[in-house]
Amino acid sequence: MKLKFLLLSVLLSCLSATAFAQFTVRGTVTSDEGEALIGATVIVKGTSTGTVTDIDGSFSIQVPGQQGVLEISYTGYESKSYNVSPSNNNIAASLSVSSSVLSEVVVVGYGETRREAITGSVTSLRSDKLEQVPLASVEQTLQGNIAGLQAVTGNGQPGANVQVRIRGIGSISASSEPLYVIDGIPVTAGDITRSNTTANTMASLNPNDIESVTVLKDAAATSIYGSRGSNGVILITTKSGRAGKPKIDVRTQTGWNTWAISEDRRLKPLTSQQYTEMYLEGWMNRGETLTRAIQRFNGHYPGAVTFGANGEIQQINVESNWIDAISRTGANQSYDVSVSGGNNTVTYFASGSYFSQDAPVIYSGLDRYSSRLNLAVTPSEKFKITNNLTVSYLDQFGMSDGSFWANPLYTGYFLAPTIPIYDDQGRFYGDHQSFFMGGNNPVGSLSGDDERKFNQTRIMDNLSAEYEILKGLKFRSAWAFDLINVQEFFYRNPRYGDGRNNGGFATETAINELNWIGTQTLNYNTTFAEKHGFGALVGYEAQKNRRKGVVASGEGYPDPTLRTLASAATPTTASSDLTEYSFESIFARLDYNFDSRYFLSGSIRNDGSSRFGVNNRFGTFWSVGGSWRISREDFFQNIKGIDELKLRASYGTNGNAGIGNYEHWKLFGFGSDYDGVPGGAPSNVGNPNLTWESTTAFNVGLDFGLFRNISGTIEYFTRESDNLLLDRPISATTGFTDLTQNFGAMRNSGIELTLNADIINKSNFTWSLGGNITFLKNEITRLDEDIIDGTKIRRQGYDFQSYYLFEWAGVDAQTGTPRWYTDETKSELTGNVNEIERFISGRSATPDFFGGFNTSVSFKNAITLDAQFVYSFGFYLYDTEARFLQGDGSLTPRSQTNLVLDRWKQPGDVTDVPYFRWGGNNNSNLANMTRWLKDGSHIRLRNLTLAYNLPTSLLEKGKLRSARIYLRGTNLFTWTKDKTLYMDPEAAINGLVSSPVPNLKNISVGLDIGF
C-alpha cells in the first residue's frame, strides 16, 4: 500500500504545475453541406481538454492562456484547426468528409484519445462492420478485419466459443485469450458451461448495440491492464445517445444456411451396396470364406440385404443415409429496434432485439433476446452520470463432438447404412445396441429423444459518476457488475444410445457468476506554454469474481417425456462448487506532446491477485511509447503526395494472469468417495512461487496517408513471453503426472500491413479497396524438456504448434499394407510400427500469414456492393477422428466414409488407402501420423453484400430517415490449396478438427429502416 500512496503523491504533485488565465470560445460545427454535426469533438490543441458539440452542433469551451488553437474533429470528417483568442472567440466551423483515419477519436484503456496522439498499436472497428452480421458473436466479425488478430470458432454450432489470438499464442498452458472490456468492465468471456460442447458467454451481447470494437495490441496500449494485458485487450464500447430528436432504427433480417464446405468436398457416408461389399471384403481379408462373411452379415443386419446363391448382392432392403437424415437447411432471423436521442441534460440509447439461428444440422441452434438502456445525465456542466444496463437471455441447443458415440457427425458416418432409422413400431431404431455403438441413433437423438442444451441470462450494469474538480481535472468513479446465470440440461433416453444401461440419465447444471468491479480514476489535462500538452491519469481498481456451480444428475427414467430429475429413479450426483478470484490494482498514465508533433506516453500498473502465490503476489508493469508526426514538420510541408506520416514506437511489459484460481496452493481435495464414505486425496502439487506470466513487447509502426486517397499502417512487433506456466511432466511415481511452474519462454514476432485506398471517389460512384496481412512467427525460446501434447510437441527453438507425428508413406502397391518412414531422414520405409518414430516435419498449425481484404463499390449512393475475403496460409489441420472414420476396418463392424472407396484391392493398385480388414490392417489407423494431416491454406469470401439505399426523395414521402434493403452472403465461396481437403479450413487455433457441427454458409436478406 505504501507504494501506491507514494505513486499517487508523485503524480498528484505533477498536477500542480499549472495555473493560467483562461477565456471562453463558443461556436458551431457543421458539415460542408451545412448540416449540424452533433457530438463533434472540440479540443484545445496540445491538450486533451475538450468538449463535444450539442444537438445544434454548438459548443462552448474554456481555453487557457491568452490565445490558442481549437482542433475540431468528427468521425469520418477532416479535422480543422482555428486560432482563437479572447477577441476571436466565436467559431463557425465547417468540416469536409475525410479520407484520413488519424482524426478519429479512439477508445483506449480508461479513456479515449484522438488517433493522432496514439503511440501504441490500436485498431478499431466501427459499428457499420458489426451490425446485422448473421453470426451470433461479435468476435466472429473480427477475423480478417483487424491485422494481427485471428478469431476462429472451428465449429458451426450457433453460439460456439470463439478463440481469439492477438499477435500469436503467448502462452503454453495458461490462457492465450485476450482480455475483454465492455464499457470499462473486464468481463468473463469464453465458455463457462460444463456439459455443453461449445458455448460463448459473449454471445449474449447484441452486436448491433456496439458502437466500436478497439483492439489493443502492444505494450503502450495494454500495459495499463497490467497482469491481464499480455494477450491483448478487446475494448467494446456500446452505443450511446446523442442530443437530438429521437432516432428510431428498425433492422430485420432473415436467411438460410447450409454447410460452408461444398457438397462435392465434404465426407459422405457409404451406401448399403458399398458398405455390404466392404463388410464382406473385410472378413475375407481376415481369411474367412464368403459364406461365413455373409452369415456374419445376416447376424448383424438380418434381412437388410438379399444375397444370391453365389454370395452376390441381389437386393438392398435397407438403405439409410444417416448424414442426410440429420441435415437440413438452416435458417436465421433477427429483429432489432433501437431508439436514441436526448437533450442537453439527458441522452439515451435503448434497444431490443431477437436473434435466432439454426445450423444445417437438426437440433443445433441458438435464440437470443436482449435489451439495453444506456443513459447519460448531465445535471450540471461539471457533473455527469451514466448508466449502461443490458439484459440478455439465450437458449442454445447443442450436440456432442469428437469421438463420442453421441456425436451425430461422427456416428452418422459410422452407422451402417444397413441399419434402419426407424423400427417396425415406427420408433427410432435402437436394436443395434448389442453390437453397434450402444445403439446410438443420431436422428432420434436430435429429434427430441435426447437433449443437450443450456440457457444463459446475463445482466450487466455499469454506473459511473464524473465530476470536474478543477478545470481539466476530473474524478470518475465507476461501479459495475456482471451477472451470469447458466442453466444446462443434458438428457439421454433409456431405450437406446448412451442412456441404455442406466434406464436413461440426466444432468442438470446451474452456474452463477457475479463479477463486480470498482474503478476510481483522476484525470488531468492541460497545456502550458502553448505547445506543451500534458495529460495524466491515476486510478485504483478492485475486482472480485465469484462463480458457483451446482450439478445434479439422476438415472432410471420411467417415462421418456418426464425429464426433470424429480422423475429419475436414482439420484447419482449432487454437488456444488464455489470458486473466486480477486484483483486489486493501482495504475497511472502520463501523456505529453509538443506541438502535436512529438508524443510521449508512459503507463504503469501495480497488480495484486489472489491467483498468485504468496511469494509473488504483486507485480508492476509499465510501458513507454513515443510518436512523431513527421508530416507536421515544416520541412515536410513541401513534399507532395504524402499527406500523413507518423512514426511510433513502444516498449513495455505486461502479464498473463489467465491461470487457475488456486493453482499455487498444495491441496487435498474431496470427492474421491468410496462406497458412500466421503474421501479425499492430494489434488494439487502446489507451488507458492507461482505467478503471472510476463511479457515484454516492442512495437514500431508507421502510419501514412498518400495522395489523399490511400492510407495505411505498417508495423513490426515482438512479444517475448517469459515465466510461462508449464504443466511440466514429472515422474508418475510421485503420484502426480505434472507440476505447474513458471518456466518457459516464447517469442512471437511479425509484421502487420494494413492498406486502404479510395480508387474512385466521384459523387455518383465510389470504389474502395482495403486489406491487411499479418506475417507471424512463433518460437519457443526456453523449454528444458520436450512436452508432447497430443499431435504436437513443444520444443525449444520450434513453433509452439509444431506437429510431431509419424510420417505416413502411403500404401504398398503390392500388398495393400501401410508404410511409414522410419525417421526424420525419410530414407527408409517400413511396414512395422515398432520401427517408426515421430518427428517434427516443419508443419505447424500456426499460419505463415493471414488476414483479409475487402472492396466496396457504391453507385449514386444508392447501390452498394461490399465484399470481404479472409485468408490464412501455410498451416495444417489434423483430423482427430479420421483414424476411426477412415480406420481401414479397425473398428468392427462400423461403416466408413466415402474415402474408403479408394481402398487397395489387388496388387498394382496405386492408392493412399490400405486394404480393408476387420480388426485393422497392420496399424494403418495409428494415431498421430501425417496420414491425417492436411494443408489448410484457404481464401474465403466471408461477406458479400448487395444493398440498395432508398433515395432521399422517396424517403421524404415515407417520412423516413433512411431505408436500406440488402442481400448478404456469408462464406459463399472457399478456395483451398489442397483440393482433397474435406474439412472446413477454418478450424480451431490448434488445427485439430474433431467432427464438429460444420461452419455455415449463409444467405440473408435484410431491411433496415430509420425514422
Add this chain to the structure above:
Amino acid sequence: MKNWIKKTLIYKGALVALLSMSACGEDFLNLQPFQSVTLDGAVTTLDGYRAAISGAYSSMQSSNYYGRYFVLVPDVMSDDVKQNAQANRARDFSDFVANSQDGISNGMFNTIYNTILRCNTIINADVELAPAVKAQQDQYIGEAHAIRGLAYFDLVRSFAQHYGFTADNSHPGVPIVLEFDESVKPARNTVAEVYAQIVSDLEKSVQLMTINPAKPKTMSKAAAQALLARVYLYMGNWAKAEEMATAVISSGRYSLVSNANYVSSWNAESSSESIFSIFFRADDDNGSDALGRMYILEGYGDYLPSADVINLIPAGDVRLGVFKTDPNLSGNLGTVRVNKFPNPTVQNSTPVIRLSEMYLIRAEARARQNKTSEAQADVNLIRKRGLPGAADVTATGQALLDEIEKEKRIELMFEGHRLWELMRLKKSLVRTNCTNLTCSVNYPNDRFVQPIPQREIDANPNIAQNPGY
C-alpha cells in the same frame, strides 16, 4: 497560486481518503479454496484419516485399476479369454502387440502410483491423536500399509518379470517411492527389493489392524494375511504361504459359499468368502468402462470366455453358471459370454481376494512341501463345492500340482490371475480356441510384461524400459 495549491492539497487528501476507503485489506487477495483444504492440514484428525483412506480405496475403483484394466489385462493376455470380433479395448495386449505409447499401461501406472501417494499421505502423517481413538488411527494406518503393499505387488506383477525370473531376483522391478517429493526421478528397484517392501508393508499392516470391518470392502488383518499368503506363494516361500493361508482359514471369519448360492453370489455386493473386494455404488460406478461390461452383451462385450477354460470344467459343476448363452455368437467365438460380473446397471464388486483362493494357495504350498494328503484335502474342498459328486483328487507329486493349477484356474477365472500363474509356473501361453492374431507365446517372453509408459520414460530419465519395447 498559494490558494490553488492549498485547494489541491485538500483534494489530494480527499482522494487519498476515498481510495483508502475502497482499498481492501490483505484478505481481499488471500482467497482460500472452497473445495479443498491445504495438504498440510488434511490428515490431522481422525476424520482426516478416514477421508484419506477412503480416497485410497476410491483410487482402486478406477477403471485403470480394480475397476477394470488391472483385472482385465492379465486375463486377455491369457488362455482363459479370447477376443470378440468387435473388440476395441485392450486389443493390443490381447494380441501381444502393445507398445510403450499404450494408454492402458500409462493409465494403470499412473493410477497405481497415485494410490500409493494416497497411502503415503496417511502413513507419513505423523499425528498424535487422543488415546481413545488410537486403535482406529492404527487401523487406518494399517489399511494404508496394506493397500500400499498390494499396490506395489500389482505394479511389479504388471511391469516386471515375475519373482524367480532371475535366481537372485536382481532383475528390474518398479521404483519404490515412500514419500511425496515432486522432484524425484527414481530408477527401478530390483524385484527382490520390491517384494521386500511388499512383505514389510503387509506384515506391518497385520500388526496395526485390530478392528474387523463389518463388510469386506476395506482392508483387514485377515485381508493382509491373505495377501501375504499370495505374495509368499509367488515368492516360493511355501511354509509362510501355508502359515498365512491357515491363519485366514482358521480365523473363522469366512466360509465357502454353498454350491446352491455360488452363482447368485456373483451378483451380490459380497459373500461369506469375500476377504477383500472393491465395492461400487451407482455414484462411483465406471459406467461403460466397468470390468463386467467388457464381457456382457449390454456392455462393450469385447471379450469372450475361451473354450480352453470352459472345457476344463466338468459337466454339472456349478461354476458353469458364470457363463451366459448369447445367440448372436457362433463358430469359434463359441456360444457363451462371461457372466461373472453380470450387472449391467451398477458395477459388480471386484473381488481382490477370496477364501477359496486361500485353500488353493495352501493346497499348492502343502503339495510343494510334500504334505500330500493335506494338499489333496484342500483342493477337494473347492472341487466338491463346485461339483458335490466329483471324485476325490488322489494324484500326487507333479500330477497333484497340475490338478491344483487346473482347479485354481477354474475357480479364479476372469478375476485377473491366469497370466500371473502362467508366468510364475514358467509356462508358455497356448491358445487352442484362438480368435486372436497371436495364439501362442513362449516362456520366457518380454511380451508377458507391460511396457513402462513412454510418458514416464520421457519425464524420468532414470527409469529403464522393459526389453522388447
